[in-house]
Amino acid sequence: MTTEVTPGPPGAGRDPDRSPAAADVLKGDLGWALGVVLRVYVRGTETAAAGVPGGPRGLQVLSAAVEGTAGNQGVMAQRLGIDRTVLTYLIDDLEGAGLVRRQPSPHDRRNRRVVATERGQALWEQRQEALRHVEEHILAGLGDDGPGFRELLQRLAAHADQAGGPVSTCQVIGELVAEDYSGPA
Amino acid sequence: MTTEVTPGPPGAGRDPDRSPAAADVLKGDLGWALGVVLRVYVRGTETAAAGVPGGPRGLQVLSAAVEGTAGNQGVMAQRLGIDRTVLTYLIDDLEGAGLVRRQPSPHDRRNRRVVATERGQALWEQRQEALRHVEEHILAGLGDDGPGFRELLQRLAAHADQAGGPVSTCQVIGELVAEDYSGPA
DNA sequence: TATTGTTATACTCTATAACTATA
DNA sequence: TATAGTTATAGAGTATAACAATA
Numbered sequence: 001m002t003t004e005v006t007p008g009p010p011g012a013g014r015d016p017d018r019s020p021a022a023a024d025v026l027k028g029d030l031g032w033a034l035g036v037v038l039r040v041y042v043r044g045t046e047t048a049a050a051g052v053p054g055g056p057r058g059l060q061v062l063s064a065a066v067e068g069t070a071g072n073q074g075v076m077a078q079r080l081g082i083d084r085t086v087l088t089y090l091i092d093d094l095e096g097a098g099l100v101r102r103q104p105s106p107h108d109r110r111n112r113r114v115v116a117t118e119r120g121q122a123l124w125e126q127r128q129e130a131l132r133h134v135e136e137h138i139l140a141g142l143g144d145d146g147p148g149f150r151e152l153l154q155r156l157a158a159h160a161d162q163a164g165g166p167v168s169t170c171q172v173i174g175e176l177v178a179e180d181y182s183g184p185a
Numbered sequence: 186m187t188t189e190v191t192p193g194p195p196g197a198g199r200d201p202d203r204s205p206a207a208a209d210v211l212k213g214d215l216g217w218a219l220g221v222v223l224r225v226y227v228r229g230t231e232t233a234a235a236g237v238p239g240g241p242r243g244l245q246v247l248s249a250a251v252e253g254t255a256g257n258q259g260v261m262a263q264r265l266g267i268d269r270t271v272l273t274y275l276i277d278d279l280e281g282a283g284l285v286r287r288q289p290s291p292h293d294r295r296n297r298r299v300v301a302t303e304r305g306q307a308l309w310e311q312r313q314e315a316l317r318h319v320e321e322h323i324l325a326g327l328g329d330d331g332p333g334f335r336e337l338l339q340r341l342a343a344h345a346d347q348a349g350g351p352v353s354t355c356q357v358i359g360e361l362v363a364e365d366y367s368g369p370a
Numbered sequence: 371t372a373t374t375g376t377t378a379t380a381c382t383c384t385a386t387a388a389c390t391a392t393a
Numbered sequence: 394t395a396t397a398g399t400t401a402t403a404g405a406g407t408a409t410a411a412c413a414a415t416a
Contacts (some may be wrong), residue, residue, distance in 0.1 A: 393394100
């Protein structure tokens with residue numbers, strides 16, 4: 001069973017496959033690290049979101065509804081990082097389950113405020129407990145530094161949430177990118 | 186243009202839609218924060234990965250190939266959090282572009298080690314620079330705490346990467362989950 | 371028989387565009 | 394005319410299952 005354990009430094013082929021500092025490039029990659037943690041998180045919340053229509057994402061929509069700071073579906077979609085059209089389906093299902101309700105805004109009847117029903121509120125509070133368990137279980141890997149990490153992450157997210165709207169994110173990168181490698185050699 | 190700015194505390198409907206502490210539930214949500222940051226990251230890397238077949242994920246595969254600690258495609262897929270079958274397609278495209286190469290293991294000819302070609306290595310080094318720019322740009326939102334956050338995140342990811350394999354992630358959650366809310370009231 | 375990788379197919383998920391209503 | 398939301402449809406993405414090669 002899996003006896004191949006990288007039996008030492010291989011003799012290398014004919015061209016320089018050896019990297020100058022290829023020790024743990026992935027571990028140094030911010031995107032990889034974020035992906036790993038996020039995957040573990042959503043897998044943990046899948047259990048906590050059992051029975052909720054949209055799964056973990058549906059539970060997030062419910063959270064946004066409980067929060068009630070969305071205003072309309074558009075900003076809620078942007079805040080959650082999902083398309084407006086798929087949010088429609090998610091809300092449809094949550095509304096069908098009696099967890100949320102579409103409340104047309106009296107000021108601008110095009111806008112619809114998504115609010116949690118009494119039942120949705122109760123369910124949210126119940127599952128919130130499970131979510132805290134998952135979060136603590138994940139952050140336990142950091143020991144005493146868990147709360148510190150949480151605070152930094154939230155600061156970062158709050159910052160990125162504002163700046164992430166338009167293009168921003170550095171135009172300078174384009175300078176470094178010239179050739180196109182999609183074609184064969 | 187968007188004159189609806191939440192004109193103060195609304196008078197509330199008939200049932201208690203107001204939450205006990207619904208101020209910023211999303212900001213307290215670890216999953217939401219991770220998602221926001223990850224989205225900003227991948228959007229930033231899309232530019233840095235321009236021309237690379239698989240986009241940001243293809244660049245990640247290339248990184249894994251440069252690292253060379255994968256052993257076979259299966260563990261690489263697990264490490265990158267993608268399905269083995271889709272990894273096949275990604276490697277196909279990268280190989281077609283002359284960036285990586287499938288190297289059958291001499292010890293177990295079922296295993297294929299994915300290694301970067303000279304061209305892939307060069308491209309990786311070039312784009313690595315752009316990736317660092319993106320990461321620094323994101324972490325700049327934390328000021329002096331950027332490096333600290335990076336270190337904590339990497340520790341956490343390395344930890345979760347090991348424990349995330351089997352089920353783990355808390356069985357206790359299941360106890361809290363009983364009813365099914367997928368059906369209508 | 372078990373495992374690695376590939377392939378084919380079906381499925382889900384996403385997003386583009388067209389439509390309704392409100393402004 | 395412009396915007397919010399919905400709907401329909403096409404497209405991308407994903408995963409299940411069957412297969413070939415190797416152990």
